[in-house]
Amino acid sequence: MSPTFMNLVHINSTIYSTQTPLNDSNVEKTVYEFCREMPSVIIWYLGLQFINMFLGIPANLMVLWLIHKNKGDSSTSDIFILQLALLDVFFCMTPPLELANIVFLTSSIPWYVLRFFYGIKDTSPLFLACICLDRYMAVLHPITFTELKDRRHRAILAAVVWLVVLAYAAAKCKGDIPNFEKVFTVIILTTFAFMVFCNIAILWALRQSGPGRDEMHPVKKRAFKMVLIILAIIVFNYFPPVALFPFRAYYTDKVFRCYIHYLAFGLMDFSSSIQPVLYLSKDKLVLSLALCCKKKEKSPIFTSNTTQTGV
Template sequence: MAMKVVYLNSSILHIQMLTNTTPAQQTVFESCKDMPAGFLFYLCLQFINLSLGIPANVMVLWLIHKNKGDSSTSDIFILHLAILDILFCLMPPLELVNLMYLATGHIWSTLSFVYGVKDCSLLFLSCICLDRYMAVRHPILFAELKDRQHRKVCALAMWALTLAYAVTRCVDTVPNFEKVFIVMILAAFAFMVFCNISILWALSQSGPGRDEMHPVKKRAFKMVLIILAIIVFNYLPPVALFPFKQYFVPDVFRCYIHYFAFGFMDISSSIQPMLYLSKEKLNASLCVKCKGSCCGGKAAQEVST
């Protein structure tokens, strides 16, 4: 009897026992029954995504559609990210069946594809960070490129990469394909942290002849700091743990580390739309106070939205 263990860059673990006759399949619940805390923690976060993430992302889509005449340059990436997250947030019931009751190939393939798509949400997040970085650090070039179609082309390119990654993950024919995810998340995490720290540094600089930060810059600084904290909260666990998989006891990694790390990463599908909605509420209150006039620098306004 031989055992084949397949890991996905999602939160799913498939264990298939291969025999000379009929294959017997074992669920994650059965294989981790002595260490259930990891995947139970993960399932709790997934059902938070189901109950909170879907309505929050639908609200984001509605607000972007409603305010399309006065949208920020990052909204096209936020829109596609919301669509991706809605697809992901629909999966917890099917995943619960797979983890605890069934381990069939059809369910496995469906979840494999969806979680491959979710893995690539980092691409859209990186585009959002790059757009805001350009707005603050290179405002002249940003203004020249603002009204061009390159963001739509970039979004289409991100979807092409996402679908290619998800299909490759689903068919599972590339050896050691999980290393692609590790490289991608390390590169995206470093890039997003760099962009946000650069924005924070630029916003912290006072204008000529001023000793204090402008109030609008101060609000933008706080918002970017919150965004950076959320990025670290969601993505530092997998970044810090997955490259060192070989140093963990296999059962500990399979039943604990795997699910805890992906739990923090996947809850971003609820946290990110809630952050966007909170910013929209803040921007609306500022517009009321300013009676529709521009209250500050354009770069700070782009960052705050």
Template sequence: MSVMVFCTSQPLPNNTDSNLTVYESCKDLNEVLIWYLILQFINIFVGIPANFIVVWLIRKSKGDSSTSDMYIFHLAVLDILFCLIFPLELANILYLTNSGTWYVLRFFYGMKDTSPLLLSCICLDRYVAVVHPITFTKIKDRLHRRALVIVAWLLILSFSVAKSALGNVVDFDKIYMGIILVVFAFMVFCNIAILLALRHSGPGRDEMHPVKKRAFNLVLIILAIIVFNYFPPVALFPFQECFTRQVFKCYIHYIAFGLLNLSSSIQPVLYLSKAKLSWGLDCCQTSKSDMQSTEATENMSTTHIDL
């Protein structure tokens, strides 16, 4: 049996020639690097304003927010911080050869690497709301959610500091792969469980309440985007030994993390589109009893893209 090889979550300087920039070291294989930079530009012009709007909306509707909005708020803040480092990242790729900049970049890369911890909190919240609604009503207060947010941030910052200081240590990379594999499996499990619960909650196999059907379609989209954003590193990184060092450094890293980093734009855009749809639905509600009967399912439909 071949040995599974792990790698870092972001490209590291080429230690064989520290006088070369990242772009120069990948000059023969720079197509994917250019593609990666384009995706990062999208995060600057779409991700930052969209996440700021998400933060503003959640703060504005503080008294009438969903139970998972607390996690979404902190995730949006994390994505804003990550997107703001792009000017330094761009300078580092094209011009800088000083290894000191990597300490700063690795810290923010570490934050993005562990952002799925907040996503898993959202998934857990929605999973309990749909699959175990009675339990959900008993723990609907926000005390335990604040505790989860604090624990998540402590883990995120601890990992980021460790990555900044120890990012060049080969064995340290296994920690990241362990995190991404476990969290990815957990997110997929939660969303599939939600889909199955919604699918079998109607009076007949081919019948589903319109609100539940909208929620089902939304979670299906969420599951597809989770796979789109997070499956590439899960699928590619364990097979580092199958690629040459140059191909892995210049292609595989940027393919996987270009898609993963794009979640900083996709997540808030879907949340905002969902918020607009929910506003339209609220305007069309005419029956108070209908609203009460579908409250739990509508609450689930407020789930953010980052499930």
């Protein structure tokens, strides 16, 4: 039995998980062959995916290391950042299989594996929403935030999100659930609106933090930095699919599948690299390396070695 277009063409979102076969579905084609008239965006998309692999994996591993190393002086949001980094490490391992699936393979087996991983990535904004919620409570409801500073409820929330993520990924992998594409639409639009609301509310509250103050409260200053990071991720990575997909009717089917689809999800998937890089840019990596070098300078072994080499 020949694969349908759903099995032949790599689809990154549940929006397209129930596509009907093309008129020429009896002829097996790779995605690249189907989009041979407009391959530039696919090449660009694959380039981003491999940047994700070579940059995203070490960056996310560095985030995991920093959170583990500084768990005595960590943010309450770090539990969600840790889960997001774990999720992105797994996702960043997919580019070799995706390249083979797009350019060379017509089998449906790799497609089922990719659908599971992309189901995980589709729901990654839920952890960003948890970070926004945590920062929102810290700034706008500090008394309640202080009472709930115990991380037990955050661990429970993270576990619930993981259950949703895995259930969604498993359902997407199955691929034949009627109207399942609407689930992704609801998730991305609701999460996007929630994150924007939280961040705008936080920025407004920080703006009203009191006249005549040269120094912002440390908790609010930390929240402000986190808000800027989340806003950058939202605008650059998650706004394109929200902005482009409602206008699908204005594009031809081929343009949408070969161009708009890969453009929007290429930017969304690139968040797997941008998220850890922005997190590391908050002076944490520089501070850790400085402390490490300082310890080495005080070490007798280090002093001995530098004396012998004449440095």
